[in-house]
Each structure stands twice: as C-alpha cells, then as structure tokens.
Amino acid sequence: MKHFFSDWRAQDLVVIGVFAAASKVATLLVALAGGGMNPVSLMGKNLIFTMLLVVMLFRVDRPGTLLLFTIINSIVSMLLLGASVTLLPPMLAAGLAGELAMLCGRGTKRVWNKVLGAAVFDIVSKGLSLGVTWLFTRENPAMLVMVVPFVGIGYLGSLGGLFTGVKAVRELRHAGIIRQ
Amino acid sequence: MQALSVSDKQAGVAAASAAARKNALDVRARMAVSVLASLVTIGIASPEGQLVLFAGSLAYALSARRGRAIALAYAVMALMAGLASLCTWAISLLSPAMPFQPRGLAVPFLRGAVMMNVVLPLALTCRIQEMLSALKNLKLPFCIYIPAAVMIRFIPTFMNDIRQVAETLKIRGYRLCFGEMLRHPLMLLRLMFTPLLFRSLRTSEELGMAAELKGLEAKSRFVPMCGRPWTRNDTLLVLGALAVALLAAYCHLKWGTLSARAMR
Numbered sequence: 001m002k003h004f005f006s007d008w009r010a011q012d013l014v015v016i017g018v019f020a021a022a023s024k025v026a027t028l029l030v031a032l033a034g035g036g037m038n039p040v041s042l043m044g045k046n047l048i049f050t051m052l053l054v055v056m057l058f059r060v061d062r063p064g065t066l067l068l069f070t071i072i073n074s075i076v077s078m079l080l081l082g083a084s085v086t087l088l089p090p091m092l093a094a095g096l097a098g099e100l101a102m103l104c105g106r107g108t109k110r111v112w113n114k115v116l117g118a119a120v121f122d123i124v125s126k127g128l129s130l131g132v133t134w135l136f137t138r139e140n141p142a143m144l145v146m147v148v149p150f151v152g153i154g155y156l157g158s159l160g161g162l163f164t165g166v167k168a169v170r171e172l173r174h175a176g177i178i179r180q
Numbered sequence: 181m182q183a184l185s186v187s188d189k190q191a192g193v194a195a196a197s198a199a200a201r202k203n204a205l206d207v208r209a210r211m212a213v214s215v216l217a218s219l220v221t222i223g224i225a226s227p228e229g230q231l232v233l234f235a236g237s238l239a240y241a242l243s244a245r246r247g248r249a250i251a252l253a254y255a256v257m258a259l260m261a262g263l264a265s266l267c268t269w270a271i272s273l274l275s276p277a278m279p280f281q282p283r284g285l286a287v288p289f290l291r292g293a294v295m296m297n298v299v300l301p302l303a304l305t306c307r308i309q310e311m312l313s314a315l316k317n318l319k320l321p322f323c324i325y326i327p328a329a330v331m332i333r334f335i336p337t338f339m340n341d342i343r344q345v346a347e348t349l350k351i352r353g354y355r356l357c358f359g360e361m362l363r364h365p366l367m368l369l370r371l372m373f374t375p376l377l378f379r380s381l382r383t384s385e386e387l388g389m390a391a392e393l394k395g396l397e398a399k400s401r402f403v404p405m406c407g408r409p410w411t412r413n414d415t416l417l418v419l420g421a422l423a424v425a426l427l428a429a430y431c432h433l434k435w436g437t438l439s440a441r442a443m444r
Contacts, residue, residue: 014326019384029342139284
C-alpha cells in the first residue's frame with residue numbers, strides 16, 4: 001500500500017489530474033448543452049468520458065492508474081462538487097474491478113487490455129450506481145424504474161467511447177503524441 | 181477631488197471585501213458539512229426528519245447571501261422534480277404495482293434539495309486558491325494531492341478553452357445549439373472535443389515537465405500559499421450541522437418511523 005502511494009512520478013500524476021479535469025468539464029458541458037436528460041446528451045457525455053479514460057490509460061501505462069483516477073474524481077466530486085459520499089465505495093469497487101480485469105488480461109494485446117479495463121470499470125460503476133440510486137429513491141420504486149433506461153442509454157454511449165477511444169489512440173500514436 | 185472620492189470608494193470596497201474574507205468560513209468546515217449532510221440524508225427516510233434537515237440546510241445556503249443564484253438553482257430543481265413526477269405518474273399508469281404517491285416522492289426530492297443547499301455555499305463563496313490550500317491542509321498523500329490540485333486548477337481553464345473553441349466554430353459558420361446537437365451529434369462532439377483532447381495532452385506534458393524540473397516528488401515539502409487558520413465560526417458551523425443532524429435523527433425516530441412505514 002505504501003509502495004502504491006509513494007512510487008508515482010509527478011508527470012504521471014499531472015496527466016491523471018488534467019484528464020480528470022477535462023472529463024469533468026466535457027461531460028458537464030455536454031449535459032448542460034443537451035438540456036440534461038435527453039438520450040443524445042446522455043450518450044455523448046458517457047462517450048467522451050470513456051474516450052478520455054482510454055486515452056489516459058494509454059498515456060499513463062502503469063498499474064493503479066485507473067484506481068487513482070477514480071479516487072481523485074470521487075474525492076473532488078465529494079468534497080467540492082457535492083456528490084454524495086455514498087458514491088465513493090461503488091466507484092472504488094469499479095476502479096478495483098477495472099484494475100483486476102487489466103491484471104488478468106496482461107497476456108492479451110496491450111490495446112485490448114486497456115479497453116477491457118475501461119469496459120469493466122464502466123459496467124461495474126453503472127451497476128453499482130443503480131444500487132446507490134436505490135438508496136436515494138427507496139421510498140418510491142417507480143423512480144428507480146425510471147432511472148434504469150437512462151443508465152442503459154448512458155452505457156451505450158460508454159460502449160461507443162471504447163471504440164472512439166481506440167481510434168483516438170491509434171491517431172495519436174500515428175501523430176507521435178502517445179509513444180507506447 | 182473626484183479622484184479622491186473614487187479612491188475612497190475603492191478603499192471602502194477593499195476594506196469591506198477584506199472584512200468579508202476574514203469573517204468567511206473555512207473551506208474545510210464547508211466540506212465537513214457537505215460530507216455530513218450526504219451521510220445523514222441517506223440514513224433518514226421520513227419526511228419529518230428530512231424537513232428538519234432541509235430547514236437547517238436552507239438557512240445555511242441563505243447565509244451565503246447569493247439570493248439570485250440560489251433562486252435559479254431552485255428553479256432548475258423544480259423543473260427537474262416536475263419532470264420526474266410526470267414520468268413516475270406515467271409509470272404508475274403502465275404498472276399498477278407501482279402506484280403514484282406524492283408523499284413517497286417528497287423524501288427523494290428533499291434529499292436532493294438538502295444536498296443542493298449544502299453545496300451551493302461551497303461553490304459560490306470559495307476561491308480556487310482557498311480550495312487548494314484546504315486540500316493541502318487535509319494532509320492527503322502526494323499521489324492524491326497533486327492530481328486533485330491539478331484538477332481543481334484546470335477546470336476553469338478548460339471551460340475557457342471550450343468557450344474559445346465554440347467561438348471559433350461560430351466564426352466558421354457552425355451553429356452550436358440544441359437542435360444542431362440532436363441533428364449532428366457526432367460531428368459536434370468531434371469539432372468540440374478533439375481540440376480539448378489535444379489541449380489536455382499538451383497541457384499535461386508541459387505541466388508534467390515543469391513539475392519534474394521543479395523537483396516535485398513524494399518526499400518534497402509543500403507550504404500552502406495562504407494558510408487560513410481554523411476559527412471559532414468554523415467550529416460553530418460544524419457543531420450547528422451536527423446539532424441539526426441529531427435533531428433530524430430524533431424527529432425521524434420519534435415521529436418518522438410510522439410515516440416511513442406507511443409510505444412503503
């Protein structure tokens with residue numbers, strides 16, 4: 001654990017922070033521009049988030065990146081943006097599941113390993129977020145039923161983000177911006 | 181004479197803002213209230229307890245003295261609540277197993293309102309530098325503090341970048357509106373966010389190099405630029421929040437358990 005906390009290069013940490021900021025701003029702006037709960041903006045914001053996540057995983061190629069990104073996003077959302085503290089455990093669990101998936105898929109081609117990590121993170125975080133939604137709306141189950149299709153539509157956007165992320169990484173590699 | 185009166189006015193404004201800053205509450209105290217509220221509001225499932233929390237949090241939000249912003253936030257929230265009620269009513273028509281109960285909707289909406297009330301003062305009154313100092317004072321590990329500080333520092337920068345990209349697109353004849361987003365979503369996303377992706381990569385590279393050249397590493401020591409002491413007002417705020425939480429829990433246990441059971 002001590003090794004995990006102390007063995008990071010400042011450059012990698014800065015990349016994680018910049019991508020966390022970019023994903024937060026981009027998703028917020030898409031949500032605002034699309035007027036909140038419409039399917040296009042829901043898919044768009046999930047697509048952008050996952051695309052940035054995939055690019056970041058390629059940029060910082062070391063174990064623990066996804067988990068640290070999740071911790072930073074959750075802590076800043078909780079302390080400064082008012083996200084509920086109940087979202088922290090599910091997000092941590094999703095980050096850990098993504099890391100484990102990447103660890104298990106080490107033998108596969110590197111591109112698909114990162115995509116697998118992002119995909120597992122997306123599906124676990126969406127599933128567990130529904131659990132948190134149940135905590136908030138447990139007095140009225142119809143509200144949870146209403147939320148499920150929106151989460152499903154958002155997940156379709158995340159799936160699209162995996163493909164656009166891989167495409168973006170290929171182009172960035174071609175341009176020499178990502179060197180791995 | 182005119183110049184003298186202007187400088188007097190400026191001096192007055194500066195003195196007033198300095199006094200306001202001196203009386204302002206610490207970011208750590210506001211963060212503590214926000215975390216406490218999010219925990220308590222989940223635990224309390226009755227309208228009685230939630231109403232106590234709502235009253236306390238509303239008083240706290242109004243203490244920020246940003247009436248217009250708070251009114252705007254409430255208007256948006258009322259719109260969202262109206263839409264959610266409409267959808268819930270439609271679901272109850274489709275599925276009789278889930279009847280429409282306005283009383284059952286009250287608690288989730290009150291939860292949302294309580295969270296909004298505690299977040300608004302934090303968002304409306306705290307400066308970025310104060311937030312960074314507060315993060316540093318929380319004594320987080322190096323690998324969490326650096327990305328969190330970078331994230332908070334760069335959120336306004338990226339917003340400005342996106343505004344510039346949008347202006348550039350307008351100059352080139354693209355219409356950036358809701359209808360256009362629905363008609364050409366992929367094209368707009370590509371036009372808006374490809375520059376953001378490149379900007380993120382470039383910024384992270386430059387900032388990372390600067391951090392390494394400055395010798396920033398896990399063992400280096402940081403000194404916050406403007407360390408703000410914890411004052412009596414901060415302690416009073418946290419104690420007040422605890423008192424409201426305890427009162428809400430008492431009301432929930434005394435009168436709320438029956439009504440919560442009735443709602444189910």
